[in-house]
Amino acid sequence: MKNVFYIIIIFALFGCNTNKNSEVGINPLPNFDAMWDYQHPDSTEIVFTEILKGLTDSAESSYDIGYHAELLTQIARTQGLQRKFIQAHATLDSVKNMLNDNMKIAFMRYLLERGRVFNSSGEKEVSKPIFLKAFEFGTENNLDIYTIDAAHMMGIVEPHEKQLEWNLKALKIAEDTSAANCKGWLAPLYNNIGWTFHDLTEYDQALIYFQKGYERRIEIGDERGTRIAKWTVGRCLRSLGQIDEALKLLKEIQTELEEKNLPKDGYVFEELAELYSLKGNKKLAKINFKLAYEELSKDAWISANQPERLSRLKDLGDQ
Numbered sequence: 408m409k410n411v412f413y414i415i416i417i418f419a420l421f422g423c424n425t426n427k428n429s430e431v432g433i434n435p436l437p438n439f440d441a442m443w444d445y446q447h448p449d450s451t452e453i454v455f456t457e458i459l460k461g462l463t464d465s466a467e468s469s470y471d472i473g474y475h476a477e478l479l480t481q482i483a484r485t486q487g488l489q490r491k492f493i494q495a496h497a498t499l500d501s502v503k504n505m506l507n508d509n510m511k512i513a514f515m516r517y518l519l520e521r522g523r524v525f526n527s528s529g530e531k532e533v534s535k536p537i538f539l540k541a542f543e544f545g546t547e548n549n550l551d552i553y554t555i556d557a558a559h560m561m562g563i564v565e566p567h568e569k570q571l572e573w574n575l576k577a578l579k580i581a582e583d584t585s586a587a588n589c590k591g592w593l594a595p596l597y598n599n600i601g602w603t604f605h606d607l608t609e610y611d612q613a614l615i616y617f618q619k620g621y622e623r624r625i626e627i628g629d630e631r632g633t634r635i636a637k638w639t640v641g642r643c644l645r646s647l648g649q650i651d652e653a654l655k656l657l658k659e660i661q662t663e664l665e666e667k668n669l670p671k672d673g674y675v676f677e678e679l680a681e682l683y684s685l686k687g688n689k690k691l692a693k694i695n696f697k698l699a700y701e702e703l704s705k706d707a708w709i710s711a712n713q714p715e716r717l718s719r720l721k722d723l724g725d726q
Contacts, residue, residue, distance in 0.1 A: 436474050437461075439481055445488070452485035476505045476513035480520045487520070490707075492528040499524065515545055515553040522560060531564050538564060551584045555592045562599060567606055574600045594623040594632065601639060610646045617643050634660050642678060645685070654682045673702025677720065684723075697724030 437458050444451045455478060462475055479502045486495035502517045522537035538560040545554030558577035562570045574596060581592040597620035604613035621636040637656055644653035657679050664672060680695035700720035703709050709717060 436471060439478055443481070448485040448488035452482060452489070455482045455485060472505060472507075473510045473513050476502050476510060477516050479505075480513070480516040483520045484523065487524040487527050490527070492524055495520075495524045511544075511548050512550065512553070515541060515548075515550050515557075518544065519553065519556055519560065522564075526560070526564055535561070535564050551580055551586050552589045552592070555580050555589060555596075559592070559596065559599065562603070567603070570603045571600065571607075574603060591627075594620045594627070594629070594636065597623060598636065598639060601643070605643060605646065608646075610643055614640065614643045614647065634663065638674065638678065645678070645682060650682055650685050654679075654686070657682060671698070671702050673699045673706070676702060680720075680723070693724060693726060696720050700724050 439455055439458055442451065442454050459475075459478055459482065462470065462478070479498055483495040483498040483502070486492075486498060499517060499521050502513070506514050506517065518537055518541035522534040522541065525531070525534035525537065538557050542554060542557035542561060545551070545557055555577045558573050558580065562573035562577065565573055577592065578596045578600065581589050581596060597616045601613045601616035601620060604610070604616065617636065617639045621633065621640050624633040624636045637660055641653040641656035641660075644650075644656070657675060660672075660675055661679065663669075664675065676695045677699035680692050680699055683689075683692040683695060697720075700717060703720065704717050
């Protein structure tokens, strides 16, 4: 089964710098894109709101309506990630009222975030034409980084048989473009394509892309992303029946977490439990199922969307 959490986090970690105001000497306004903390959308909303307050206090001559609109789209995104969907839509309504024909990037970001809010709130079919419009608009206006994002989102909301097509479109743009900031999309796209092949039970192909993502994370020095990508390789190896190889990788991740005194990871515990169970080690399987439940039950998204998963972990940890 596709691990939704890891897809979201890997996407969130792509680290693309999209803010058109970030170039030195063009505009002294803060580069809010560089301030994103996708693990903590609540604190990110506070940061962005403070920037917004600064805009209203600034001199009229330095006011940038495009920047203002783009910032609001990202505030809406923080709200959507917190499941504050009514607030997110209201924020995007404000953006819609600000837009004009010259604000192409702001319009593109508005479409992307409106689509994401609909998708996150369970209205996938409503989000689909919005993402498609974003893809077409981005293609027409050579907005590569946002076009990749739109194709990536189409790959999420479309049925399985169309997901691969959209992710490969996004990957082609990322590989072919001369825009350096688009290269940050390579690792998450490798990951998404890997999961699509995994869902199709084409595990050999999935492993190729998971390994590409893992190598890319190492290349760009993304320590946390590397651990997550390594996890996906291990998960795919389990699907291929290569249990010993998978267990080796998961043990390495767990050792790294412990040695670096990093937070416990319920997904690592869960995968270790599955592997120990396959190895016939009931004692270690039970221990890890219990630890997985303790950590993953703290995740609001899993509690809301995958209660049966938590129930299974609890049962297996209590046996």
